[in-house]
Amino acid sequence: MKMDADMSVLVNELGHGHELATKLDAHLSSASTDLCKSLVHDILACLEKTMSMARTSAFIDSPQSFTSEDSKQLPFKVQRKETSKKRKTQSKWTTSQVKLGSGPEAEGPLEDGYSWRKYGQKEILGAKHPRGYYRCTHRNTQGCLAMKQVQRSEDNPSIFNVTYRGTHTCSRKSSPSTVATSSFPLLNQHDDRHLLLSFQTNLKVKTEILDSKVQEPACSSSFTFHGSKPESHVISPSSTAFFSPTTSESNYFSDFNEIASAETSATDSPLLDMDFLLPSSEMNTDFDLFDISSFFS
DNA sequence: GCAATTTGACCTTT
DNA sequence: AAAGGTCAAATTGC
Numbered sequence: 001m002k003m004d005a006d007m008s009v010l011v012n013e014l015g016h017g018h019e020l021a022t023k024l025d026a027h028l029s030s031a032s033t034d035l036c037k038s039l040v041h042d043i044l045a046c047l048e049k050t051m052s053m054a055r056t057s058a059f060i061d062s063p064q065s066f067t068s069e070d071s072k073q074l075p076f077k078v079q080r081k082e083t084s085k086k087r088k089t090q091s092k093w094t095t096s097q098v099k100l101g102s103g104p105e106a107e108g109p110l111e112d113g114y115s116w117r118k119y120g121q122k123e124i125l126g127a128k129h130p131r132g133y134y135r136c137t138h139r140n141t142q143g144c145l146a147m148k149q150v151q152r153s154e155d156n157p158s159i160f161n162v163t164y165r166g167t168h169t170c171s172r173k174s175s176p177s178t179v180a181t182s183s184f185p186l187l188n189q190h191d192d193r194h195l196l197l198s199f200q201t202n203l204k205v206k207t208e209i210l211d212s213k214v215q216e217p218a219c220s221s222s223f224t225f226h227g228s229k230p231e232s233h234v235i236s237p238s239s240t241a242f243f244s245p246t247t248s249e250s251n252y253f254s255d256f257n258e259i260a261s262a263e264t265s266a267t268d269s270p271l272l273d274m275d276f277l278l279p280s281s282e283m284n285t286d287f288d289l290f291d292i293s294s295f296f297s
Numbered sequence: 298g299c300a301a302t303t304t305g306a307c308c309t310t311t
Numbered sequence: 312a313a314a315g316g317t318c319a320a321a322t323t324g325c
Contacts, residue, residue, distance in 0.1 A: 117300090117301065117302085118301075118302060118303080119302090119316095119317065119318075119319095120303090120304085120316070120317055120318080121302095121303075121304075122314090122315065122316070122317095124314085124315075125313085125314060125315085131315085131316095133316070133317075137300095137301090149316095
């Protein structure tokens, strides 16, 4: 990855987003709700942090997440003993963050275009809500190792922290309904629809690259979906496009994967394991995953 | 009947 | 020993 150039683009884009958020903040002075104000400040804080991280190349150095030992494993049937190293590496991931908000017309990246299958749920210490564990539906059939974790936010029930791990190597076949229910099974389907719709107008995406120890390459991304009061939103025709697999090729998640891929490729890691398989040449330096401006228009 | 989800047990890490 | 992550049998839904 052409790191200097890309980082420059990153900083520029984030700077632009920061500028827009600042403008929005100014306009929200009287008519806005506390939530909106809060969100704006949240966005600003995150952007500032991200810009700072980009400048310091903090997250450039995040290596890949799995060892060569892991890469030897057949993905189709993970054996318990062999998962030990995977966990070891995962626990050492480190993060950088990017948050995205969504504007009214921004068809949020809520749907990543993939289908997920839940394989576990765990009560997390100190957390009000359990964490759900998901892996790609095509794990067994196509060996796709993508996984994600979904956990409801502590303070705001409408916020879901979604952490993605690995890159999809499968062909995406998920239907909107399948995805909608499988992505957030912590809610019933009725709530899911509200939640998903709410993402159109209030989406916050947080990207994390966990703190990496040099000897344990790792990278993950965390998306925080921030839904506002569901009942305040109305179904729009465009919402269907949001879930359409045909649009997923350019959705935020896939784009982020490309970005993450580029990041890790800069580490010169020899591994082509589950995390980031896309070559750096496919890096979208336009950074449209983080087309932050769209969220403020 | 098949696929997805639930959930308690098990395993690894800290 | 505690906590987090995964497995897999049982259950549920289509």
